[in-house]
Amino acid sequence: MRHFPAFHDLRDRVVLVVGDTTAAERRRQLVSAAGARVRVRLAGLVDPGDFVGAALAFAATGDEVADHRVALAARQAGVPINVADRPAQCDFILPAIVNRDPMIVAISSGGASPTLATLLRAEIEAILPAGLGRLARAAEALRDRVAAALPASADRRAFWRRWLRGANGGLALSADRSEIQARTDAALRVGPSIGIAHIVGAGPGDPDLLTLRALRCLQEADVILHDHLVPPAILDRARREAERIAVGKRKNAPGWRQADIERELVARVKRGQIVVRLKSGDPFVFGRGGEEVDALRREGLPWTVVPGVTAALGCAAAVGIPLTDRRHASSVTLLSGHGAGVGAADGWPASFAPDQTLVVYMGASEAASVRDRMLARGLAAATPVAIVESGTRAGQRLSTGTLADLPRLAAPHVARGGAGPTLIVVGAVASLAGAEPRYAPAEEVA
């Protein structure tokens, strides 16, 4: 390790910045943000008095000779110097910074490859939640209270670990809630057992379509209750120690009943676990996420919902169907092939218009009924349709044709053993579907 990393307290300290280049301005801003009193000088106008009392000095004049002169003067005055773009002349170098004040991540390649450090910073930026600073401040505000309630340092450490990963940490990250303090007091009274349920959308199958927040939840989970549509490639992204329970309900097959899933969810949260309820697509689109939230609400347990890319959006993107292309459609309607809504017998609207895009979930095995109900509601037999099986996944398949032909088109997507999930798009935009997938999944997805 050529450079020793340390964080400098510059509040009310003098820092000298020499130069009027962009690099000089950037350095001025950085040290100002850290509370320094900045002394700015132009290249030819530096005198030894400028170094008096300075904690640090920066040379960024854009001129090699001038920079060198400043560096010599700084050394004579005993002030650590940083020379822009000249690591060999530096007493200290500037790291790439990820700022979630008061949490700061500093990255350095020791001058070997600043670009690599910048790339790494981008990756860390993407991983760290925007509310991380708020979380740290919330913890700071509670420190004295926790120290008084838990005098033994081992107990405090265990408490904080659970608090930061658990319900209160989750709430502090995503929103500024006044209840955090009350909840923490309650937690201190009953001990460190606070669980939370995250109802998480896993997207249509390609792991690259997980949201950052979904990924974060997967990496914090104690237990994951997942549907059978969630592929192993997504479960592989979860924390290795997390327990995984398949709670999928398959049509016409024994499996978990909705009430069993809700009971398990509630029991696990009460036990103090961080529970991820992982559902394909989005939890609130034909996902019964609302019922699970209700079950948690009834028990007064904490929960969050993490949206996911629903199958309609994932499949449309994967085959190039712009769902509301203004040249063809003015709206998009999501329907269940089973029909389980309110109102008319199958829950569908009473009529459909030609400029409407319809996306039917769970409709392939009932294709004849879907067709007949759409014809009865005013759609023409020649309306274009596209059927997308296993959208965004390695086995993605597309069939296109007209509404009249829907049962014949759907048959191969249903009959094949192990056929994947299938979505039907109906409307003028369906004619824009590409014969070949326009999307190559980043990796094989089962």
Ligand SMILES: C[S@@+](CC[C@H](N)C(=O)[O-])C[C@H]1O[C@@H](n2cnc3c(N)ncnc32)[C@H](O)[C@@H]1O
């Ligand atoms: C119970 S619903 C769940 C929908 C999910 N919550 C969502 O937002 O996408 C299951 C249906 O979603 C559709 N589906 C889910 N993933 C799909 C995919 N990758 N390709 C095609 N259809 C998919 C199929 O119609 C499947 O029968």
